[in-house]
Amino acid sequence: MSIPLLKNRLRRLRHSPALRKMTQETELNAGDFIYPLFVRHGEGLRLEVKSMPDVFQFSIDQLAEEAKEIFSLGIPSVMLFGIPAEKDALGSENFSPNGIVHQAIREIKSAVPELIVMVDLCMCEYTGHGHCGVINAKDSPQYNANVPDGYVLNDPTLEILQRAAVSYAQAGADVIAPSGMIDGMVGAIRSALDGAGFEHLPILSYSVKYASSFYGPFRDAAESPPAFGDRRTHQMNPANVHEALREVELDVAEGADMLMVKPALPYLDVLHRVHTAHPELPLVAYNVSGEYAMIKAASINGWLDEKSVVLEALTGIKRAGADLIITYHAKDAARWLKG
Numbered sequence: 124m125s126i127p128l129l130k131n132r133l134r135r136l137r138h139s140p141a142l143r144k145m146t147q148e149t150e151l152n153a154g155d156f157i158y159p160l161f162v163r164h165g166e167g168l169r170l171e172v173k174s175m176p177d178v179f180q181f182s183i184d185q186l187a188e189e190a191k192e193i194f195s196l197g198i199p200s201v202m203l204f205g206i207p208a209e210k211d212a213l214g215s216e217n218f219s220p221n222g223i224v225h226q227a228i229r230e231i232k233s234a235v236p237e238l239i240v241m242v243d244l245c246m247c248e249y250t251g252h253g254h255c256g257v258i259n260a261k262d263s264p265q266y267n268a269n270v271p272d273g274y275v276l277n278d279p280t281l282e283i284l285q286r287a288a289v290s291y292a293q294a295g296a297d298v299i300a301p302s303g304m305i306d307g308m309v310g311a312i313r314s315a316l317d318g319a320g321f322e323h324l325p326i327l328s329y330s331v332k333y334a335s336s337f338y339g340p341f342r343d344a345a346e347s348p349p350a351f352g353d354r355r356t357h358q359m360n361p362a363n364v365h366e367a368l369r370e371v372e373l374d375v376a377e378g379a380d381m382l383m384v385k386p387a388l389p390y391l392d393v394l395h396r397v398h399t400a401h402p403e404l405p406l407v408a409y410n411v412s413g414e415y416a417m418i419k420a421a422s423i424n425g426w427l428d429e430k431s432v433v434l435e436a437l438t439g440i441k442r443a444g445a446d447l448i449i450t451y452h453a454k455d456a457a458r459w460l461k462g
C-alpha cells in the first residue's frame with residue numbers, strides 16, 4: 124500500500140506540550156470568574172447545600188474571610204443571593220436597607236473593597252409564593268381581572284425592582300443584575316438608578332434566561348422554589364433561539380451594560396449567537412447549579428475526573444463566546460489554574 128503525500132498533518136502542532144500551549148486559542152483565567160454567594164441571617168453559619176457539595180450558605184460574620192479567600196485566588200467578583208428572615212407577598216426584605224443582601228454588601232465591601240459585588244435582583248427569594256414578581260390575586264390592589272389568578276404581573280413588578288435596585292445601590296453594590304425576565308426590567312432599573320444619582324452603576328442583565336430544569340439545586344440553596352406553578356410565563360422556552368436574540372436587542376436598547384445567557388452548557392449555540400450579534404458588549408455565561416451538581420455527583424462517585432472535566436467545561440463556555448463565567452466551580456478552578 125502506498126501512502127499519499129500528506130501536506131497537512133495537523134498533529135505537527137500537537138506533539139509537544141510546549142507547541143500545544145503556544146497554539147492554544149482559548150485561555151481560561153481566574154479573572155474570568157464570578158463566584159455566587161448565598162447569604163442568610165444567623166451567626167457562625169456555613170451550611171452546606173445538600174444538592175451542591177462544597178457550596179455553602181453563609182451568615183454575615185463569615186463573609187469577610189470568604190471574600191478575602193475568593194479575592195486572593197484572583198477571582199474579581201461575587202454574585203450575591205439572599206435568604207431573607209421572612210417572606211411576604213411583595214418581598215419587602217428585597218428593598219429594606221437592612222436586608223440580608225444589603226448587610227452582605229457592606230460587609231464584603233469593607234473587608235475587600237476591590238472585590239466587585241454584583242447583586243442578583245429578583246423577587247423569587249423574597250416572596251412567600253416564590254415567584255419572580257407581583258402575583259395576580261383578587262385581594263391585591265393591583266388585581267387585573269383580565270389575566271389569570273397567579274399570573275406574574277409585569278409592570279407592578281417593575282416598580283418593586285426599581286425600589287430594590289436603588290436600595291442595593293445605596294448599600295454599595297457595584298453591579299445590579301436583574302434576573303427575573305420581566306419585560307422592560309433593564310430600562311426601568313436604569314431610570315430608577317439614574318434618578319437616584321447612580322448613573323455610574325452598571326446593569327448586567329440576565330438577558331436570555333431559559334425556563335430550565337437545571338436550576339433545581341439552586342432552589343435548595345436559595346430556598347426559593349415556587350409554591351405553585353412554574354416560571355414558564357416569563358422565562359424562555361428552551362427550544363427558542365431567535366427569541367433570545369430579540370431579548371438581547373431589547374436589553375441593549377434599554378441600556379444594558381453586560382449581557383448574560385443562562386444556563387451555559389446546554390446553550391452554547393445561544394451563547395455563540397449572542398456573542399456574534401454583540402461582540403462589543405461583555406457577555407456572561409451562567410454555569411448553573413444543575414450543571415455543577417452533575418459534575419460533582421459523577422466526580423464523587425469516581426465516574427468523572429473532576430478537575431479535567433471542570434476545566435474542559437469552562438474552557439468550552441469561554442470558547443463559545445463568554446467573556447465571564449458565573450460558576451460554583453470558580454474557587455476550585457482558580458486553584459487548579461494556578462497550580
Ligand code: PBG
Nearest residue numbers: 245247302337338341411412413
Ligand atoms: C432567580 C435566579 C435563579 C437562578 C439565579 N437567579 C433561579 C430561577 O430563576 O429559578 C438559578 C441559578 C442556578 O441554578 O445556579 N433569582
